Amino acid sequence: MIPAQFDYIAPTSIDEAVAALAQHEDAKLLAGGQSLLPVLRMRLNAPETVIDLGRIDSLRGVRDDGDAIVIGAMTSHTEVRDHPLVREHALLLAKATAEVADPQVRHRGTFGGALAHADPAGDLGAPALVLGAEFVVAGPAGTRRVAAEDFFVDLFETAVGEDEILTEVRVPKHTGWGAHYEKFVRTAQQWPIVAVGATVRTEGETIAEARVGLTNMGSTPLRARAVEDALVGQPASADVVRAAAAHAADGTSPPADLNGDSDYRRHLAVVLARRAVLAAVGD
Known part of the structure; x- marks a missing residue:
């Protein structure tokens, strides 16, 4: 199975990625690729442009931010599962991420990519919801935060606009739970x-x-x-x-x-x- 031909863009910053989305009307974002690549290979979707987020270093990692931990959208499932901040302050996320698919998918798939895909059978949506996560979205107008209650709109649909990118997820600390x-x-x-x-x-x-x-x-x-x-x-x-x-x-x-x-x-x-x-x- 071979995808239809498309243009490929690999920005190195969030601003470049947002600009690329604005310039290309029929574009898809590529995060870990565990959902998008099979769709492309089966030609269930044939975008004119694929924007690869894999070179944007600022989208990776987990950090402490006072009363919350912040998880970059391009952080792999494996890193989320094993990160000491997640295990200490958001144990439910660590345990749910450990159940995602198989080791290969957990290594390549991304935390933000899975949440933005919004499959109702996905393992991360419910834990993010109950932990009161906030989703940080970047677009032409700047950044905004979306509460988990408002983020998941419908089947495979989120509050992220067509010209926006999910950049990170803020999870309030549930230390000792x-x-x-x-x-x-x-x-x-x-x-x-x-x-x-x-x-x-x-x-x-x-x-x-x-x-x-x-x-x-x-x-x-x-x-x-x-x-x-x-x-x-x-x-x-x-x-x-x-x-x-x-x-x-x-x-x-x-x-x-x-x-x-x-x-x-x-x-x-x-x-x-x-x-x-x-x-x-x-x-």
Whole structure:
């Protein structure tokens, strides 16, 4: 499979990349390429121009910024998974990133690329949502921040404009929170049929705060707010978690496909929420 012919641009700065987007109407951004390259090779999309972000060093890395950590959009999944700042202050992201595809994809794929792709079955959207991430977007008018609640618009659609680039993601620190990402697949390294990410802060034997996110239970990542509300202020016991997890599918509209119908996914959400929260409490 060979892509259709296209022009190739490799800017070395964010400003150059934004300018290239403005100059080329039919252009696609190339980050890690784990989603775009297969599409190009199968000719499901044939842009006139591909803008490769791989030479923009400022888009890589993880840094401490006071009450948040900042992850560059071109930072690989492997680096996010292993970075000490992520493991200390956003453990849920480290655990979710460890479940992305296979070692090759985690090495080449990028944190920002996966989030901008906005596949509802992607492993990173729900953790970013529950951690209250902010997405920094650069365009002709400068930079702006978009809250996670507003970033995921619909299936494969985000708040990033056609002339904008996702440059970094700011994640508020959740230091000392337990976390777990529970994913159900039919075969290893597959997109999740359903997954649940949970991060919990306890005070003694009581759940002080809880955040639970759902993957592939709708056209965008979702918060399981009924579960969260049922957990906060309660003892960190198996019975409490089981009763709260029973509400995991409340208000959701999961898809139906060859991997399972909507009712099956609702059942999975309940089971996986119970497992994820119990593991997070234990963590």
